Amino acid sequence: MSAAILLDVRDVCKQFPGVRALDGVELQVAAQEVHALLGENGAGKSTLLKILSGALRADRGEATLDGIRLEPGQSPRDRQRLGLITIYQEFNLLPFMSIAENLYLGREPTRYGIIDWAALYENARALLADLGLSVDPRREVRHLSVAHQQMVEIGRAVAQKAKLIVMDEPTAALSGREVEILHTVMQGLKTRGVSFIYVTHRLDEVKRVCDGFTVLRDGRYVACGEVRGVEIRDLVRLMVGRDVEFSKRSRTAAPGETVLAVKGISRARESSGRHAIALKDLSVEVKAGEIVGFAGLVGAGRTELARIIFGADRCDDGVLYVNGLEMSPLRSPQEAIRAGMALVPEDRKQQGCFLDQSISQNMTLPSLKRIARWRIFVDEVKERQLVDHYRSALRIKMANSAVAVGTLSGGNQQKVLLARCMALQPKLLIVDEPTRGIDIGSKAEVHQLLFDMARSGIAVIVISSEMPEVLALSDRIIVFREGCISGLLDCRDATESNLMELMAISTAAGAQRVAAV
């Protein structure tokens, strides 16, 4: 770290209700440096990035950029003017406008107050050429691939005279070749005086492209240093070396019959649209009474496969067996529920809850058929019994069952969704991110519920981005990477290190490393 310090962050603290998200975090980025910001999910990276970008305000702490103090009240716009630009995973582009318009949005060259289109396109072309990109600046952004859209975001940062570009998991949706191009562009910009903060879970990329690193763990600063001379294994140890926060259960008695088997599920990548990653020949089996963990980074294929199993998305190829009966992949969640499945989806607010509606309406919706009189009228007595039963069984804290679900805490909302699934008396339960955004106490309760359900003979699939959670819950772990299954682990030999290596290192390197271990 010979070069001057560009960004200097000291003693940043941030408290959320019930959670201390950041506690005395430090971060130094030198001029012309690509700096990796590392940590597990929940380590506080996103909070720190939001504080830097001006989207959140820190409770305490100091930061300077190029010697200028970053005042706590500054808006994201103010920070951009100072040269600190953040590129999030969801891009901030206007899809129906051209590349050039996006690059210079709000700063278009004008003549007599009118946009000078010739100059706009000329500037854009020069800028794109600088980035080594040969695309027509008149093209609408929505026609571009994810990788090119990202380049437009970077181009916009350059056009704003960025000193420091913060990138949050920039390679999560890119293919191998696209990642290389991104890295080349970053190296080019570095030589011209731009620094980067690079957040990623892919540690092999850190070795390839980053100069320095900082590791956060549980909202605290753990270590920093130069990437050169550090082994990936050391980084993993720095990231995961923490107190185990969940009690691990002993494995249940021998699992029962196979409830679900999927064979050879494949799906092509769509160049545009929802399916950003291809799934290749995924086969999975789940037995009654066992908990199978789906591990992997976001976009690795775990949620995608779960949604296909549940009939929420389509696939191109593959077979499904439920209780030994062959079925073509299900066409709707309706069929899945009829076949004995239940799903707690990934995004509680967007896909799970009816936030304006009452707790009982939320809890009983898919089970109304069973508590209806003449199949038409909701039997409110039975409904109340059902709600009361799960309310006490799951210890859901609520004033009464008529209040809107949106007023509950995240943990209680999640319990309502679990109760909704339990009321269906499923044979297979799929829980995607069972404890995202809920407090530690509720986490433990949710875990206990999942154990109890498995013990009662339900086959359970748990999808989680949090490794300790996957490790604590699962009898077996299936690891996904880039649309493939990169490994299977039994709970007895799974550790955070070998799990992370399977998740985060490109397949070839991972295989080598696992072989070496």
Added chain:
Amino acid sequence: MTAARRVDVVMWLRRYGTSMFLLALILFFGLENSRFLSIRNVANILTEVSIYGIIAVGMTFVILTAGVDLAVGSLLAFAGMSGAYVMKAIGADYPLSWLVALATATAVGSLVGYLQGKTVTFFSVPPFIVTLGGLTIWRGATLILNDGSPISGFDARYRWWGTGSIAGVPVPIVLFGLIAAAGFVTQRYTRYGRYIYAVGGNPEAARLNGLDVAAIVTSVYLIVGALSGLAGFLLSARLGAAEAVGGIGYELRVIASVVIGGTSLAGGRGGVGGTIVGALLIGVLTNGLVIMHVSSYWQQVVIGLIIVAAVAFDTYAKSHRE
């Protein structure tokens, strides 16, 4: 403390504000003009309200799913004209001719509603566009059907549906009461009602809970279509003629009733109870202003202002929750 109390007032107004305003209007018009509260005038107001109120019950279902139907006024005319046309064709002397007309009007309304619903769900065309098309298509079809002329010459049994009464209560009012009650019960106490709110509140979550979202959305357009058809029949019976210009502008009155009644255009919130208040409010206001000799030009301005004010208040109240 004061903040809490203020929220309480806001919430109370949000809940009962429209009803209070309706009562205030009735009081005001009643004191201004003794004729306003005469039995004759009240029956008049209620009969008028009943025709579009019946459609508004169906529209509440549509808007609860975050949709809208702009074609109801035109469909009313088309279905009413179709009923009268078929009745004429088989002869008005046929003893059950009124039944033929009623059945035809309701069937045509249902069919058109179903087609519009299918277009919304199957081709993913926004309901605003589908029914905006329907607004002119069905008006045009009405004109084509009888070359722009009205059909009249109904027998007494036919006219009874618009002008008769049951135990002293005009028939349209009785029907409106029955349909509003059925709508209320459906929304409040049936599985189907719960599904409507679920689809309107969060369609993706509804789908993941195993609901057939497309079928549910289609069904609400069918319901509002059937009720538009029934209203078309009733209006022709009341006026003694099926007219090509019948029900012009009804879509606005119907949507206004639902919205003033507190049903959210974003779907998932509201219900038939509010819609009835909204429909009465518009009826009372229109009639009261006429009795006070306010020009019909000004009536439009007043009704428009009230729609905007009602929604503005609702949004304000929502932002003050918590």
